[in-house]
Amino acid sequence: xxxxxxxxxxxxxxxxxxxxVYVRAISFTPVERMQGAAQKIxxxxxxxxxxxxxxxxxxxxxxxxFLFLKDPRLDRFAEASAEVGIVFGSIVLTTGPIxxxxxxxxxxxxxxxxxxxxxxxxxxxxxxxxxxxVTDPGLRxxxxxxxxxxxxxxxxxxxxxxxxxxxxxxxxxxxxxxxPSLPGSMLATLAxxxxxxxxxxxxxxxxxxxxxxxxEQAAPHA
Amino acid sequence: MPENTPYMVAAYxxxxxxxxxxxxxxxxxxLKP
Amino acid sequence: MLRHAWRLARKDxxxxxxxxTAIxxxxxxxxxxxxxxxxxxxxxxxxxxxLAPSILWVTFTFAAMLALNRAFQLELENQxxxxxxxxxxxxxxxxxxxxxxxxVFVATVEGIGLPLFALFFNxxxxxxxxxxxxxxxxxxxxxxxxxxLFSAMTARxxxxxxxxxxxxxxxMIPPLIWAVLATATLLAGRPLSEAGGWLRLLAAxxxxxxxxxxxxxxxxxxx
Numbered sequence: 001x002x003x004x005x006x007x008x009x010x011x012x013x014x015x016x017x018x019x020x021v022y023v024r025a026i027s028f029t030p031v032e033r034m035q036g037a038a039q040k041i042x043x044x045x046x047x048x049x050x051x052x053x054x055x056x057x058x059x060x061x062x063x064x065x066f067l068f069l070k071d072p073r074l075d076r077f078a079e080a081s082a083e084v085g086i087v088f089g090s091i092v093l094t095t096g097p098i099x100x101x102x103x104x105x106x107x108x109x110x111x112x113x114x115x116x117x118x119x120x121x122x123x124x125x126x127x128x129x130x131x132x133x134v135t136d137p138g139l140r141x142x143x144x145x146x147x148x149x150x151x152x153x154x155x156x157x158x159x160x161x162x163x164x165x166x167x168x169x170x171x172x173x174x175x176x177x178x179x180p181s182l183p184g185s186m187l188a189t190l191a192x193x194x195x196x197x198x199x200x201x202x203x204x205x206x207x208x209x210x211x212x213x214x215x216e217q218a219a220p221h222a
Numbered sequence: 223m224p225e226n227t228p229y230m231v232a233a234y235x236x237x238x239x240x241x242x243x244x245x246x247x248x249x250x251x252x253l254k255p
Numbered sequence: 256m257l258r259h260a261w262r263l264a265r266k267d268x269x270x271x272x273x274x275x276t277a278i279x280x281x282x283x284x285x286x287x288x289x290x291x292x293x294x295x296x297x298x299x300x301x302x303x304x305x306l307a308p309s310i311l312w313v314t315f316t317f318a319a320m321l322a323l324n325r326a327f328q329l330e331l332e333n334q335x336x337x338x339x340x341x342x343x344x345x346x347x348x349x350x351x352x353x354x355x356x357x358x359v360f361v362a363t364v365e366g367i368g369l370p371l372f373a374l375f376f377n378x379x380x381x382x383x384x385x386x387x388x389x390x391x392x393x394x395x396x397x398x399x400x401x402x403x404l405f406s407a408m409t410a411r412x413x414x415x416x417x418x419x420x421x422x423x424x425x426x427m428i429p430p431l432i433w434a435v436l437a438t439a440t441l442l443a444g445r446p447l448s449e450a451g452g453w454l455r456l457l458a459a460x461x462x463x464x465x466x467x468x469x470x471x472x473x474x475x476x477x478x
């Protein structure tokens with residue numbers, strides 16, 4: 001199947017480029033003075049976080065269009081985005097604490113990105129559980145769309161809350177994981193990593209979409 | 223070695239494991255849907 | 256639409272209050288939770304007033320979950336949902352009716368729970384009862400609105416009672432946190448204006464999600 005092949009190729013390209021990101025981040029990017037090597041986790045953590053959140057937007061938008069247009073392709077796309085969202089979310093939720101431990105002294109902190117990602121992760125899990133629990137495909141797609149739209153709408157509220165919480169409770173530690181202004185070479189590494197993560201996201205979603213299509217073709221529903 | 227290197231290594235390995243792991247999972251699922 | 260909604264709500268509420276099992280178990284459950292919280296803490300280590308807002312809100316959240324789990328169960332048990340859908344009432348009326356019924360149920364439990372909470376934890380609620388009731392109303396509307404929508408979906412699934420809390424959890428966390436923060440401000444004797452940000456978030460959440468639920472509900476019941 002063409003779509004599947006395309007997806008596989010894109011994924012392979014992404015995986016092939018990943019070591020290049022690693023090498024660049026580890027050997028060709030300066031070590032940050034205060035955090036040491038741990039700061040380099042940033043180059044994986046941030047692109048993963050961006051895609052975890054963007055995936056929710058994709059799920060939400062696809063869901064809105066699905067409710068209007070009733071095109072099953074939109075539903076398949078939403079399902080694929082949600083699953084890949086969980087994968088990238090796992091990266092954020094594992095690299096985050098590993099980074100946090102040496103820098104903040106604790107495995108978990110309720111900082112903006114981790115809190116939002118945890119919530120997103122829970123929503124993705126709920127989304128997939130709901131899909132799993134409904135047997136009728138038409139109903140399943142509609143229910144998933146409703147949940148997806150609600151999920152997307154929750155995201156701005158979480159951002160707002162975290163922002164407000166921060167302005168009231170300033171971080172006790174001066175260091176922030178995401179420095180607003182990065183030296184050029186760090187920015188370049190981040191950008192490179194983001195491109196590769198994007199390629200991987202696209203490859204994964206394409207394959208996952210193809211998988212849904214294949215399954216439907218193998219056992220067609222009424 | 224710069225400080226905190228073990229953490230960096232751990233995180234880099236975990237991230238790679240998740241990405242490669244999912245890629246393999248997808249490949250195997252699409253072989254026999 | 257309002258008239259239909261009100262009739263539907265009345266029907267649900269009559270069933271609930273006549274049988275009394277639901278409301279009684281919810282109240283008993285509330286008392287139980289409050290008691291456990293009391294015995295679970297070391298009074299010399301943690302002052303009641305520090306934990307109080309969290310305890311109050313966890314209790315209310317559980318009560319809301321109890322109510323929501325039952326929301327569509329009545330219809331499902333008698334397959335009355337199909338009958339309801341065939342009747343000449345708009346989908347929105349059905350949602351509004353359910354919402355009102357759920358709100359009344361939860362409000363009743365909260366109305367009994369709040370004085371009990373004040374009693375058990377020796378919290379001075381009376382001086383701030385006005386704004387406190389306001390905060391409770393805002394937060395409750397938020398999660399019951401979303402919960403009513405979701406329970407329409409989970410009602411037909413196999414593990415409904417398990418699935419509903421899982422789906423609802425991410426949507427309850429933000430309003431819950433805002434409510435706890437606002438309540439903490441109030442109970443600490445600080446002016447309500449300090450909680451302004453959280454209250455605005457609660458209001459915005461309510462407006463958006465009630466509207467969203469109205470718009471999306473038909474998608475959950477249409478054939």
